[in-house]
Amino acid sequence: MPSLRRTALDQYAERVRPEYERALRDLVEIPTVSSHPTHRADMRRGAEAAASLVRAAGGQARVLRTAGHPLVVGDFPAPRGTPTVVLYNHLDVQPAEREAEGWRTEPFRFVRRGDRYFGRGTTDDKGPALAALFGVRAAREAGVPVGVRLLWEMEEEIGSPSLEPQLRRLATREPPHSVVVSDAAWLDRRRPTSIAGLRGFIGFRLVLDTAEGEAHSGDVGGAARNPIAELMQLVAELHDARTGRVKVPGFYDDVVPLTRRERDDFRRSGFSLATYKRDNHLRLLRATDPALVLERIWARPTFEVHGVVGGYTGPGIKATVPGHAEAKVSCRLVPRQRPERIARLITAFVRKRNPDVVVHAEGASLPYEGSSQGPVADAVRGAMSFAFGRTPAFVRDGGTIGAVVSMGRILRCPIGFLNLSLPEHGYHAPNENFDWGQAAGGMAAFARYLEEVAQPRGAKGSRP
């Protein structure tokens, strides 16, 4: 089997670049916002467009119906006796509102500025998905003997509610070699990272109705209950906003302290507090020691408020008491914390503090506990070193990929992470973007990962 060369892959990338950009434009300009029911038709269109791209790359593609949004499956069958690798990405995106969020371009227009691609979903996760597809094509064209199954989900941003039944249907008698996930960002553009742990997630909408509509605060102020104020008080009872500490009894019971080795890994990750603040546009933090910041975002659970609905939000003041309010909140969870237990604790706490508040659960995802050791981690290390010229650091990620835990369990194989996004790409933020350097590097990394699987290091060493 011929070994892939970096120069050949660079030439391949330059050759397919116009195709890659056209494909990314096609996907970005379909607003596949999974959390909005109004986008149901877009989800379908997005899936069909993705399937066409798989077919154009020489694969077989299916769009599977689910109870929710569809799942795209792309197959490049394995030559007899060779393993199959599953490559997971997702094609659904976060909502985006140009005015409210301050986008400089239309969120659902693909805008190229030099080597940079702007638009919702460019980096999360349509750009990386297409880097995987073009990497697979490179490996197939070079004759790398391995099968590939692409799993392109469309419910990642809403906690993957339909994925598990689909995975059970797709599970094969012979488990795949591995699942490779590409849906996370490096800490710094100079240091590739892979992932040995993810946080889980559980969201809630806390809803309180006290009146049929708003009323004049001169008429009712003092007698009427104020639903926004009561939700504010409830949230303040649930956690200390200044320190972040959750005040619900039992919340921290299952949190495992970091080992010395994990702390050392974190320290070697290339994390820079200044860069982190700049890339995330942060001015004020709850901690300033870098090690503490990393522990907070990777290894500690959170309670977060995302927004409040209800009341007046125009200029100045409007002296009314609203009749309805909703607080959108969530917790990030760390390995060993179970979402259903946390949901039980929080719901019981809310019921006790303010029985009129209705708790609506909004998505739940288990945290993921991975490793930096073993053959899959070795293949990831080889592929990223090859593609980006530096050994990746195995860190954690504070985000959540609901699908990861399900895939490991149901497909019965280990998980590897080929992260391609950069902090400056603006994950879930306005002016989200991806860039050609990461796309081309991603193609090389995926191609090489497949080769590492087809011809493990031990095997290579035994060649004549």
Added chain:
Amino acid sequence: MPSLRRTALDQYAERVRPEYERALRDLVEIPTVSSHPTHRADMRRGAEAAASLVRAAGGQARVLRTAGHPLVVGDFPAPRGTPTVVLYNHLDVQPAEREAEGWRTEPFRFVRRGDRYFGRGTTDDKGPALAALFGVRAAREAGVPVGVRLLWEMEEEIGSPSLEPQLRRLATREPPHSVVVSDAAWLDRRRPTSIAGLRGFIGFRLVLDTAEGEAHSGDVGGAARNPIAELMQLVAELHDARTGRVKVPGFYDDVVPLTRRERDDFRRSGFSLATYKRDNHLRLLRATDPALVLERIWARPTFEVHGVVGGYTGPGIKATVPGHAEAKVSCRLVPRQRPERIARLITAFVRKRNPDVVVHAEGASLPYEGSSQGPVADAVRGAMSFAFGRTPAFVRDGGTIGAVVSMGRILRCPIGFLNLSLPEHGYHAPNENFDWGQAAGGMAAFARYLEEVAQPRGAKGSRP
């Protein structure tokens, strides 16, 4: 001097009804929203339209420029040796958003349904202002010997910032007999009320910036400060949302307990808790005893949250940490509480609890301490009994009319209140409306008030 008769006034009202409705349409369809800078031209247009209506009724009208929005002054000069009465109304209105607030008709379209008139400003305060104008015309046509000055303000909803300098310019050597204010609602459509006390107001925007924009809570959650959560905690520290009790030290220092007589007056006011809840669309209250509810809305200060800006407010959850948040809050104040002292206490408290929060004051109005005794109260009692067939109850009002305190002090005369709005008119609420019964009754009440002033009860008794 001929005494006004009820039947003649009823005939007058029926005769002018088409004119009244045309005039109300003219005013309602100009969106005189004083709190929005974009409505500056509408304010001017509204003032000019009002001045034309005064002229059409036989008065002289001026539109006075101020540092803010204009003031309309309409004069019906006094015959030599007779007193002048100042009639105060306002022509600016609360903001209104059809979709967000659930209006059944366009807020700035005048819609007549039978005897009911819908549109923002119909009851607060354009409808009552025009009832006053047509009442003046009735009195003039009947030869009642009294002068009238109409003061139509356009900054009432924003705390009357420009009124005081104008009042100083308009103050006459000989003080007017009285100022009559018509800008409040009865408790029940069957019992007219007048007012012996008003709450003051002080508004604040509490603003916290922690980042240049929103960030993904997977990336920053735990390390980033959350400005909405911190404002929630701050508001919970400022007051207890369940009881309404303000926790700022010194806040209640100047609150005077109700006298037994005041409590008795409140009890005789015709207040019905069921009606109150229904008319204000309230489901849940902080108190259920009617006397306690009245004390809370008329005689106790408040802390209220009107809305929260910042973060995500669409469907579902969006897992981002906002970089900016603003809480719109206010206090209603009771007689003897001074807004500037309360502002100082709250600002100092906020600075101590969360020094990064910026406090923006938004309007301040003194509370008003009035009386149910004296010649002006007697004339009000006579006018309302005449027009509505029942002696009015002297109650308080939980709302704020910033101009009232200024007028009493600067024009050096007592204040009377001829309330015309009803609870079901939806003050400051969606589907605001006024009705012909209150408009026609209002014309009669104003005409009779002028007659009561021209020919006091004592004088009448001495006629041959």
